[in-house]
Amino acid sequence: MRTSRTWWITLILLSISTVALVAAESSWLSKVPPADRQRVNPYADRPEAIAAGKLLFEENCAKCHGSDAEGRHGRPSLRSERVAHATEGELAWLLRNGSLHKGMPSWSSLPEPERWQLIAFLRSLPRDGPPAALAHH
Numbered sequence: 001m002r003t004s005r006t007w008w009i010t011l012i013l014l015s016i017s018t019v020a021l022v023a024a025e026s027s028w029l030s031k032v033p034p035a036d037r038q039r040v041n042p043y044a045d046r047p048e049a050i051a052a053g054k055l056l057f058e059e060n061c062a063k064c065h066g067s068d069a070e071g072r073h074g075r076p077s078l079r080s081e082r083v084a085h086a087t088e089g090e091l092a093w094l095l096r097n098g099s100l101h102k103g104m105p106s107w108s109s110l111p112e113p114e115r116w117q118l119i120a121f122l123r124s125l126p127r128d129g130p131p132a133a134l135a136h137h
């Protein structure tokens with residue numbers, strides 16, 4: 001009897017930790033298929049694409065991420081290391097699919113070129129960090 005109880009407790013603890021692991025792994029980044037990850041932005045670094053992306057951002061994204069893209073009301077900053085390290089293809093995947101359970105809408109209704117313009121704009125943003133004047137010493 002005693003052994004079987006220990007057994008059940010072990011089993012329950014194991015399933016709890018599995019659930020916790022799966023939850024930790026569920027960042028949208030882990031869902032992007034490898035082929036999507038490698039896609040490159042046809043408009044990267046083009047000033048007119050960055051300008052267009054900025055307008056699209058103000059229109060569609062600023063209400064959640066702030067017009068400075070620093071995030072608001074629990075929505076993440078887009079000047080983070082995470083976004084800077086994400087590939088253009090990963091960002092494109094997120095804009096197309098969203099992260100619906102966590103409140104990031106899908107932008108598949110925007111034409112694909114506009115999504116690439118948004119990504120060009122995101123890439124042009126400075127990263128969060130110490131102000132330039134303090135970063136010297």
Ligand code: HEC
Binds near residue numbers: 060074076080099104
């Ligand atoms: C309704 C609110 C809302 C709007 C509008 C919105 N987002 Fe988001 N966004 C979120 C939330 C919430 C997350 C966090 C999702 C997650 O953690 O999986 C997010 C995550 C992101 C991320 C990933 C950030 C990270 O650290 O992983 C990017 C990039 C992003 N949004 C870009 C955009 C762009 C570009 C637009 C406009 C086209 C936009 N978002 C519009 C709510 C929003």
